Amino acid sequence: SFLFRLFPLREHGMNLRAKPLTCQEIQAFRKSKEVMDRFLRAYKLMLGFYGINLVNEETGELERAENWRERFENLNRFSHNNLRITRILKCLGEMGYEDYQVHLVKFFLTETLVKETLPNVKRSALDYFLFTVRSKEKRRELIHYAWQHFKPQSSFVWGPRDKLQKYR
Numbered sequence: 001s002f003l004f005r006l007f008p009l010r011e012h013g014m015n016l017r018a019k020p021l022t023c024q025e026i027q028a029f030r031k032s033k034e035v036m037d038r039f040l041r042a043y044k045l046m047l048g049f050y051g052i053n054l055v056n057e058e059t060g061e062l063e064r065a066e067n068w069r070e071r072f073e074n075l076n077r078f079s080h081n082n083l084r085i086t087r088i089l090k091c092l093g094e095m096g097y098e099d100y101q102v103h104l105v106k107f108f109l110t111e112t113l114v115k116e117t118l119p120n121v122k123r124s125a126l127d128y129f130l131f132t133v134r135s136k137e138k139r140r141e142l143i144h145y146a147w148q149h150f151k152p153q154s155s156f157v158w159g160p161r162d163k164l165q166k167y168r
Contacts, residue, residue: 007088026094029095030095030096036095043097043100048065049071050071050074050075050085051064051065051067051069051070051071051072052065052107053065060099060100060101060103061103062104075120075121076121079124081121082121082124082128086124086132089104089133090132092104093132098133098135098138101132101134102133102135102138105125105132108121108125109125109130109142109149110149112126113146113150114149125146126158130142130158140159143164144167
């Protein structure tokens with residue numbers, strides 16, 4: 001699948017023929033302007049497929065695309081997209097786009113928990129997307145954000161309630 005070439009990882013995915021990246025390969029990719037430009041283009045392409053626009057390349061800030069309704073319908077209907085999004089999130093971390101990870105996870109938490117537009121993505125956002133974020137501090141912030149918006153709050157199992165209540 002083209003996704004394995006666009007978003008390579010240091011781990012085996014669903015395609016057993018795809019070889020995991022080495023640390024040396026990742027470092028070489030990150031030093032190549034051409035590779036990183038292509039990576040960013042691939043990221044924007046996939047975001048577009050999901051109905052999302054990259055608003056700011058510096059920060060990784062996102063917004064809904066004009067066609068978001070039809071694209072979100074696709075996201076809700078086909079759960080294999082959740083595996084692809086997890087892969088993209090992990091690859092963003094490998095390639096040094098950790099801020100992009102945070103924005104993409106927060107986007108999905110907002111759409112699933114606050115705006116409730118992606119009910120079938122909610123479990124993946126909480127079980128998988130959240131835990132791809134490399135920065136422990138940012139991950140804690142996102143878990144707290146999810147807890148604040150999760151209903152019912154008493155059923156939130158992604159962090160210890162006592163710590164979530166004291167956070168900040």
